[in-house]
Amino acid sequence: MGRAFITQDPEGGYPDWESVYRDNVGRVYALMFSRVGNRPDAEDLTAEVFRAALSPLNLSASGPEVRAYLLVTARTVLARYWQQRFSIEVTIIDVDAEIPQYETLEDSRAPARVAEVLARLPDRHRRVLELRFLELLSLRDTARHMGISVGNVKVLQHRALRLAAQEMEENPQ
Amino acid sequence: MTRRRVNEFVESLVRNRRPKRFRARPSDQAIMKAAIDLRAAHPDEGLPSPEFVAGLRDQLSYQILGGGAAPEPRISRRRWLVDGAIAASAVGVAVVADRTLFKGEQPRPQQAALSPDHGDWRTLADNVAVINGAANRFSTPGTVGFLTDDNGVLVAVSGVCSHQGCLLEYNEAERRLDCPCHRAAFSLTGKVLFSELPVPPPPLTRIAARRNGGQIQVYVPPT
Numbered sequence: 001m002g003r004a005f006i007t008q009d010p011e012g013g014y015p016d017w018e019s020v021y022r023d024n025v026g027r028v029y030a031l032m033f034s035r036v037g038n039r040p041d042a043e044d045l046t047a048e049v050f051r052a053a054l055s056p057l058n059l060s061a062s063g064p065e066v067r068a069y070l071l072v073t074a075r076t077v078l079a080r081y082w083q084q085r086f087s088i089e090v091t092i093i094d095v096d097a098e099i100p101q102y103e104t105l106e107d108s109r110a111p112a113r114v115a116e117v118l119a120r121l122p123d124r125h126r127r128v129l130e131l132r133f134l135e136l137l138s139l140r141d142t143a144r145h146m147g148i149s150v151g152n153v154k155v156l157q158h159r160a161l162r163l164a165a166q167e168m169e170e171n172p173q
Numbered sequence: 174m175t176r177r178r179v180n181e182f183v184e185s186l187v188r189n190r191r192p193k194r195f196r197a198r199p200s201d202q203a204i205m206k207a208a209i210d211l212r213a214a215h216p217d218e219g220l221p222s223p224e225f226v227a228g229l230r231d232q233l234s235y236q237i238l239g240g241g242a243a244p245e246p247r248i249s250r251r252r253w254l255v256d257g258a259i260a261a262s263a264v265g266v267a268v269v270a271d272r273t274l275f276k277g278e279q280p281r282p283q284q285a286a287l288s289p290d291h292g293d294w295r296t297l298a299d300n301v302a303v304i305n306g307a308a309n310r311f312s313t314p315g316t317v318g319f320l321t322d323d324n325g326v327l328v329a330v331s332g333v334c335s336h337q338g339c340l341l342e343y344n345e346a347e348r349r350l351d352c353p354c355h356r357a358a359f360s361l362t363g364k365v366l367f368s369e370l371p372v373p374p375p376p377l378t379r380i381a382a383r384r385n386g387g388q389i390q391v392y393v394p395p396t
Contacts (some may be wrong), residue, residue, distance in 0.1 A: 017237055021230060029221040037209035039218075040191040046221065047229050052326045054233055055286070056383030056392075058294070076325045086197040090205045114214035132187055133211040139184075154180055158204070161183065161211075165203035168210065 013062050017054050024070055025050070027102055031071075034110060035078055035091040048077045064103065071095045071102060117167045125160035132157060175201055186212045237286065284363055284376035287316070287331065293395040296388045303327075303389060308343045308350070308361050315394035318380050319343060319350060321361045329382040329391050330363035336374040350377070 014020045028049050033042040053073040057066065075093040082089040118126050124146070131142045143150045178195040185192035186208055197205065212218070297311050297320065308319040310332060317332035317340060332341050332350070339354035349366055350359040357368035363377030381392035 017233070018230070021233060025226055025229065026221060029225075030219045033218055034213040035209065037186040037212035038191060039189045043221065043225050043229075046225075047232070050229065050233055051236060054237055055379070055381045056327060058383065058385070080324055085192075085194045086205075088197045088199055088202055090197070090202050091209060110210060111214040111216070114211055129211060133208075134215060136187060136215070157183070158176065158180060161204045161207050164211070165207035168207060169203060 013059060014066060016059065017057065020054065020057065020059075020066055020070075021050060024067065027067075027105065028070060028074060031074060031093065031098070031102065032078070035093065036081070041081070045074075045077055045081060049074045052077065067102060068095070068099060071098055113168075117164050117171075120167055121160060121163055124156060125163055128153060128156045129160050129164065179204055183208045235283070284379055286379045286381065287393070289315075289392075289394040291395060292392045294383070294385065294390040295393050295395075296385075296390050306348075307345070308348070310343060311391065313391070313393045314396045316380065316391075318391065319361065320382055320389065320391065323361075327382040327384065327389065328362050329380040330359070330361070331378040331380060333377075334359075334374065335377055336368070336370060341377075 014023065025046065029042055029046045032045040032049075033039070036042055036045065049070060053070055057069065059066075061069070071093065072095055075095055078091070078093055079089060082091070118129060121129070127146065128142060131137045131145055137145065139150050139153050143153045146153065146156075148156070175195065175198055178193075178197070179201050182192045182195070182205060295313050297309075303309055303320065303322045305322050305324065308321050310317070310319055311329075312318075312332075318329050319332050319341070320327065320329045322328075330350075333339075334341055334352040334354065334357065336352065336357060337354060339352050341350040341352055341359065344351045344358070347358070348361060350361065352358065355369055357370065357374060358366045359377050360366055363379060365373045365376060368374060383390055383392075
């Protein structure tokens with residue numbers, strides 16, 4: 001994630017806000033997408049992080065300090081999003097746990113983990129989630145593929161998500 | 174029953190749309206999170222679009238440098254009169270044209286950021302002294318301003334009216350900054366809320382503010 005945005009920034013700080021932006025916009029966006037799961041909100045939250053963080057940013061800070069500051073800002077912005085829109089915090093940013101991946105720009109292990117979770121589900125539950133989330137088929141097309149009604153797809157999908165959630169909870173990363 | 178809402182939430186993610194706001198129950202959390210994890214695992218996601226990256230860069234450049242954004246296109250008066258004559262019979266269209274004219278003749282003044290030639294971060298207070306949502310007046314030898322903690326985001330604006338320089342007063346009941354000289358008021362972020370002046374004054378100058386350790390600092394000219 002964020003592979004296209006790597007720039008030269010070893011230990012030293014950033015020369016100006018624009019280099020902070022260039023080096024971090026991909027990372028912050030990828031982080032936000034992994035926490036909200038849709039593009040419009042991930043874009044809005046990314047914008048909010050930079051608007052809040054860049055003006056008061058102290059450019060004499062080191063690169064890692066600047067990035068940690070962006071992560072802390074992202075945590076606040078995400079928490080507010082969930083509270084205001086859905087009353088509960090569905091996802092969070094654990095800054096300490098996130099720093100290593102954010103720093104190294106490693107690919108997220110999330111896809112591999114999702115594949116493991118799917119592999120443990122019963123066939124039809126796995127199939128409905130694959131059709132919806134990997135192939136991005138509509139409810140109608142998913143119904144056609146599986147030879148069931150749209151109503152049944154909804155029910156099956158809900159159960160499959162509940163099972164997947166249980167798997168994820170029982171086998172945390 | 175929030176199951177329908179949760180299903181709609183999931184549907185929005187699959188279609189890459191903004192999910193609608195609803196009051197989720199704690200028991201919905203696991204399913205919503207599972208849907209997000211599944212969605213985020215899609216190989217095509219995770220990189221921002223180049224349009225978004227460039228657009229946000231321009232916005233930030235305006236915010237930080239107090240300029241650089243493309244001004245709104247102006248419409249010449251002559252051009253409007255021609256268009257207006259054609260549209261005059263349709264009232265609805267004429268109203269739209271009238272607004273367009275207003276925008277063309279009087280571009281909205283834009284908010285500038287305080288950028289002294291030689292600035293310094295000056296400490297104002299410990300974190301605890303700033304109450305969330307309320308404006309705090311501060312003064313340094315070179316500036317006066319109001320600082321607000323908006324859910325963790327610090328916002329500071331000049332406390333001097335952008336019209337004739339009168340010192341603004343914090344109207345706590347309305348959560349705004351009032352000018353004692355003319356009927357004009359600004360939001361705590363410096364936007365003009367209303368004014369009696371024929372041409373509204375520019376927004377208040379923004380002052381950079383930050384938390385540094387346990388302290389709150391603003392970027393102002395040095396003593």
